[in-house]
Amino acid sequence: MRAFHNNPALKEHYLAQIRMPKIREEILQKGGWNDGRDAVGCISHGHNVLDFEIKLGIPNVLGSVLNSIFLRLPSEAAVDFLEAFILSIKPGTDLSGVWKQYASWLLVDRDEGISKFAISGAEVIFEISELYRNSCTEISRWAVLAKSVREKWQKDFWQAFHARPATDVTEYRRIATSSLAFEAAHEAANAGLYFLRNKVEPACRSADRCLWQAAKIYFEDGGEDAYVEASKRQAFKILDYLRQSSDERVIRTCPYGHKLRLPTGKSGTVRCPVCNTSFSTIT
Numbered sequence: 001m002r003a004f005h006n007n008p009a010l011k012e013h014y015l016a017q018i019r020m021p022k023i024r025e026e027i028l029q030k031g032g033w034n035d036g037r038d039a040v041g042c043i044s045h046g047h048n049v050l051d052f053e054i055k056l057g058i059p060n061v062l063g064s065v066l067n068s069i070f071l072r073l074p075s076e077a078a079v080d081f082l083e084a085f086i087l088s089i090k091p092g093t094d095l096s097g098v099w100k101q102y103a104s105w106l107l108v109d110r111d112e113g114i115s116k117f118a119i120s121g122a123e124v125i126f127e128i129s130e131l132y133r134n135s136c137t138e139i140s141r142w143a144v145l146a147k148s149v150r151e152k153w154q155k156d157f158w159q160a161f162h163a164r165p166a167t168d169v170t171e172y173r174r175i176a177t178s179s180l181a182f183e184a185a186h187e188a189a190n191a192g193l194y195f196l197r198n199k200v201e202p203a204c205r206s207a208d209r210c211l212w213q214a215a216k217i218y219f220e221d222g223g224e225d226a227y228v229e230a231s232k233r234q235a236f237k238i239l240d241y242l243r244q245s246s247d248e249r250v251i252r253t254c255p256y257g258h259k260l261r262l263p264t265g266k267s268g269t270v271r272c273p274v275c276n277t278s279f280s281t282i283t
């Protein structure tokens, strides 16, 4: 699968569409195109997340990521995000690995990862992240982790339910955010499991809910503003990954064995920054 089916004109077409003042106004007013309150509809003019891949050559799950964040941003920021999403993607790029990277970031990143909210048993969140990192294709391993993270979530959920804000607000929040973290991780595990079973639509729904629960943690902690800020950080990160994937590089070695990361699709002489030796290569 190649982004925009490797056709720059297709990217321009979708960009022009989003930039049309009439469309922009409509999205700002109604939160979507033609009464459809979603980002995928704004772009693909269809209301099915499965249209995304067919029309744009972009994995459906990234349509779900886009949608999930879009609906949580203030309207101006949401429209800008929509445009930035399209802009970040270079036609012809294979984006099939982006969800795996993104899910792993969402789960265990040192600053943003939801694992830090788990009161106990965060290991299971790291294990799910490992499955994503290693592109694990063993259904049984995904299933085992989905089940054990679900148990964690249920346990914390009922504990939070019984703790209730009335008794001790701080303690309640601590348990409630832990419960949400496990719930988000459960959705991440489910998404991986559904993908392996070729159930794309439920996989996309799980990915959407995973992001949503991850942002809700911040609502529990800091209210609406913190929730929107968390959604914005999710937006910046997906744009980052899209740009990184579009910037394709290959490794070439100089005559003295130093490894250089070079842009693809070029040929000519390169000077090694370490030993200053020039050598010719094709990327």
Ligand SMILES: [Zn+2]
Binding pocket: 254, 255, 256, 257, 258, 272, 273, 274, 275, 276, 277
């Ligand atoms: Zn060298």
